[in-house]
Amino acid sequence: MRKIKIIASEFNVEITKQLTSEANVYLDNNGYENTQTIWVPGAFEIPLMCQRELDDVDAIIALGTVIKGETEHFEYVCQGVTNGIMQVMLEKNKPIGFGILMTNNIREARQRAKKGESNKGYTTAKTIDRLLHNNKNG
Numbered sequence: 001m002r003k004i005k006i007i008a009s010e011f012n013v014e015i016t017k018q019l020t021s022e023a024n025v026y027l028d029n030n031g032y033e034n035t036q037t038i039w040v041p042g043a044f045e046i047p048l049m050c051q052r053e054l055d056d057v058d059a060i061i062a063l064g065t066v067i068k069g070e071t072e073h074f075e076y077v078c079q080g081v082t083n084g085i086m087q088v089m090l091e092k093n094k095p096i097g098f099g100i101l102m103t104n105n106i107r108e109a110r111q112r113a114k115k116g117e118s119n120k121g122y123t124t125a126k127t128i129d130r131l132l133h134n135n136k137n138g
Contacts, residue, residue, distance in 0.1 A: 002058040002132050004035055004125075007049045009064030011042040015106075018113040019063040019099055019121030026125035043100055044077050047084025054092045059128045061097040063121055065113075068104045078102045095131045099124030 004027065008020050020037055027035050040049050043064035050060050062085055068074040081100055089096045099120050103109045112120045 001031065001033065003056070004032055004059050004061060004128060005053050005057045006035060006037040006061045006063060007046050007053065008037055008039050008062075009041070009043045009046060009100075010039050012065035012067060012109065015065040015101065015109045015113045016063055018115070019065070019101070019119065019124075021121070022113075022115060022119035023061050023063060023099065023121035023125040026122045026129070030129055032129075042077075043081045044084075046081055046100070047088055050085060050096055051088045051092070054088065054094050054096070057094075059095045059097065059132055061099055061121070061124050061128055063099040063124065065101040065103070065109050067106060067109055068102075074102075095128055097124040097128040 006020055006023055008016050024035060038049055040046055043066050046062045046064055050062060054060055066077050085096050085098060101109050101112050101120055
């Protein structure tokens with residue numbers, strides 16, 4: 001059985017817990033057992049933890065929520081986490097599911113984190129499952 005870890009941001013934890021819960025629903029329903037979730041302070045820390053943990057697993061699901069505010073901070077965080085995850089994925093040659101919500105407001109984030117198959121955590125877990133099963137080496 002393939003081993004997956006979830007790396008999740010504590011920032012905007014109300015939303016991220018919903019993403020994590022639905023990712024686990026998908027994984028549990030599709031035969032993945034003992035999926036570990038590692039919590040980090042914010043989205044910006046996700047790439048580093050992915051880099052540390054990716055050697056021990058077949059894939060990672062990265063989950064977090066970045067909500068736009070009044071400053072340019074949003075753009076810097078979004079660009080940093082996106083580039084960081086991509087860099088780690090390419091260096092390690094293993095998939096990282098990108099389940100980081102980047103929204104204009106909390107209402108949009110809540111909409112994308114609603115329970116069910118349209119939840120971003122659920123769809124990210126589904127994407128990783130598909131990548132792992134289509135992998136020529138596995």
